Amino acid sequence: xxxxxxxxxxQKILPMxxxxxxxxxxxxxxxxxxYLLLMIRDELLNHGVxxxxxIYLNFENPEYxxxxxxxxxxxxLKEKVNSNKKxxxxxDEIQEVxxxxxxxxxxxxxxxxxxxxxxxxxxxxxGELATYLxxxxxxxxxxxxxxxxxLNFKGYSDSAEKHFNDYLEYGGFPAVVLQTDNQLKNDVLxxxxxxxxxxxxxxxxxxxxxxxxxxxxxxxxxxIGQLVNVNRIANTLRSSGLKISNNTIEGYLxxxxxxxxxxxxxxxxxRGKEYLRGQxxxxxxDLGFVRSQLRRQGTNRGSMIENLVFLKLLSxxxxxxxxxxxxxxxxxxxxxxxxxxxxxxxxxxxxxSKRETDNLLHLATGYRKILITNSWSDVGEIDGIPVIxxxxxxxxxxxx
Numbered sequence: 459x460x461x462x463x464x465x466x467x468x469q470k471i472l473p474m475x476x477x478x479x480x481x482x483x484x485x486x487x488x489x490x491x492x493y494l495l496l497m498i499r500d501e502l503l504n505h506g507v508x509x510x511x512x513i514y515l516n517f518e519n520p521e522y523x524x525x526x527x528x529x530x531x532x533x534x535l536k537e538k539v540n541s542n543k544k545x546x547x548x549x550d551e552i553q554e555v556x557x558x559x560x561x562x563x564x565x566x567x568x569x570x571x572x573x574x575x576x577x578x579x580x581x582x583x584x585g586e587l588a589t590y591l592x593x594x595x596x597x598x599x600x601x602x603x604x605x606x607x608x609l610n611f612k613g614y615s616d617s618a619e620k621h622f623n624d625y626l627e628y629g630g631f632p633a634v635v636l637q638t639d640n641q642l643k644n645d646v647l648x649x650x651x652x653x654x655x656x657x658x659x660x661x662x663x664x665x666x667x668x669x670x671x672x673x674x675x676x677x678x679x680x681x682i683g684q685l686v687n688v689n690r691i692a693n694t695l696r697s698s699g700l701k702i703s704n705n706t707i708e709g710y711l712x713x714x715x716x717x718x719x720x721x722x723x724x725x726x727x728x729r730g731k732e733y734l735r736g737q738x739x740x741x742x743x744d745l746g747f748v749r750s751q752l753r754r755q756g757t758n759r760g761s762m763i764e765n766l767v768f769l770k771l772l773s774x775x776x777x778x779x780x781x782x783x784x785x786x787x788x789x790x791x792x793x794x795x796x797x798x799x800x801x802x803x804x805x806x807x808x809x810x811s812k813r814e815t816d817n818l819l820h821l822a823t824g825y826r827k828i829l830i831t832n833s834w835s836d837v838g839e840i841d842g843i844p845v846i847x848x849x850x851x852x853x854x855x856x857x858x
Contacts, residue, residue: 462603462611462632466773467494470598472501476544476572480562480591482583483576485600486718486743487658488650490632491576492516492550494600498574502546512546513538517554526554528561539569549575553582563590579658580716602744603630604773605766605852611635619849626762629746647750658717663709670695670702671710678720678740679752683761685725685737685780718743723768726779726791728821739780741768760805763832763848764789767803774857786817796858799826806833807845815840 467483474481475498483491499514513535515522525531539545547565552558552575565571575582583597603611608625609618612635628634628643631650637643655675665671677691688704688711695702714720721741725734742748745762771778771792781788781800790801800821802814807829818827819841829845831837837847846855 462490462493462607464490464494464497464600464607466604466607467598467600468497468501471498474596475501478594480566480595481574481598482595483574483598483600484580484582484718485578486602487578487654488631488633489600489602489718489743491578491600493632494598495548495550495574495576499546499548507546508543510540511543512548514548514550516550518551526556528555528557528564531555531558532561532564535565541569544570544572547571547573547575549573551576551578553577553579559590566591566594578654578717579662580718581662599772601630601769601773603632603635604770605630605849608635609853618853622849626745626766627749629744631744631746634746643746644750647746651747651750654717654719659713659719662716663713665710667702667706670700670706671713673698673700674707674710675714675719676751678714679742679748682741682748683739683764686740687737719747721768721772723778723780723790725782728781728783728788728791733779734782741765743769759832760803763805763830764803766848766852767801767830770852770855771801771857774855776857783817783820786820788817788821794857797826799828801828801830803830803848805831807831807836812840815843818843 471481471494483494485491495514499512502512503509517526525534535547552562555561562573562575566573605618605622605625608630609621611632612621614621628640628647631647633650634643634646637646655671659665659671660668673695674691677694678686688707691707692702692704695707711722715722720743722738723741724738726732727734742765745765748762768778768790771790774794776792776794776799779791779793781791788800789803790799792799792801800818802818804814807814814829818829821827827843828851829840829843830848830851831845832848834847836845838845
């Protein structure tokens with residue numbers, strides 16, 4: 459497979475090479491973590507590191523099935539390591555190794571090493587690892603391709619808008635972007651989706667009701683960008699004859715988030731400066747799943763556009779919330795170390811409505827405010843608020 463350069467992530471990783479921190483690369487399955495690890499290997503080789511100093515293992519490779527426990531893997535590594543030189547450990551899908559946390563901590567202590575690991579589940583950052591490595595690791599979160607990455611990989615140098623609909627429909631998973639046949643794209647998306655549910659959700663936990671898990675997943679896909687709580691999901695499932703407890707739903711939602719299939723975005727009271735419990739919005743990691751699982755039924759274009767804006771903000775390093783200001787809703791409150799940005803998102807601005815800009819105008823001055831639209835006729839400025847086209851936002855917006 460063609461290696462897709464990911465400067466967005468390499469720029470974050472390069473300053474970390476040869477530091478004491480363990481680099482943990484996380485993200486949804488098939489998002490490109492393995493290739494990012496290979497890019498790191500190439501970077502090390504290009505900077506004069508001998509190949510014998512680099513130990514790269516992909517634990518989903520059947521070749522390593524007999525060393526998927528920490529003790530057997532340690533014995534294997536001892537025979538490979540030259541203790542007279544710095545060693546670089548690159549471990550792909552580390553969660554396949556039992557008690558791997560103990561091994562990683564042991565390698566950190568035993569050798570002059572630089573360690574990079576990938577995992578497809580957020581649980582690798584909890585439990586024993588957090589205990590062993592408090593303050594000694596950094597996380598690099600990987601997503602499927604952004605619009606810019608998609609355009610670069612496809613070699614498109616003309617208008618981004620010309621190719622936007624394909625990206626909106628089929629998303630940014632590298633394995634999907636490689637395909638030219640639409641049916642094949644759809645089949646690949648279904649395969650990725652099923653592997654996430656099977657390997658990163660079902661196999662990790664005792665799923666007593668797989669039908670309920672599937673129904674919850676489809677509910678979230680159908681309600682992208684809508685305020686959702688456990689009671690609403692429970693009532694929907696029960697109305698169709700599926701008996702399930704609220705606790706079970708909460709557990710399944712957590713598993714879906716830990717597999718990076720969905721992101722839950724909590725509500726934030728802007729005036730009261732506090733987080734609101736209960737309702738939040740869910741966004742999917744890649745919009746291709748909307749097509750492959752729902753055939754776009756039940757999810758409108760406006761919700762999909764909102765999802766793309768959320769993913770862009772995430773890729774730029776923002777922490778994102780749904781804003782509430784009295785009885786008004788702000789689509790996104792995006793916060794990083796240097797700034798707060800308020801954003802409204804719409805497919806188009808209705809001629810008879812000023813809701814989108816009025817909601818922003820009520821907010822305190824001093825913060826950046828942006829209205830994002832999918833209609834070129836809306837672009838410009840309204841009451842001092844810049845109105846930016848969606849494609850321009852996705853290709854040009856940068857976090858400070």
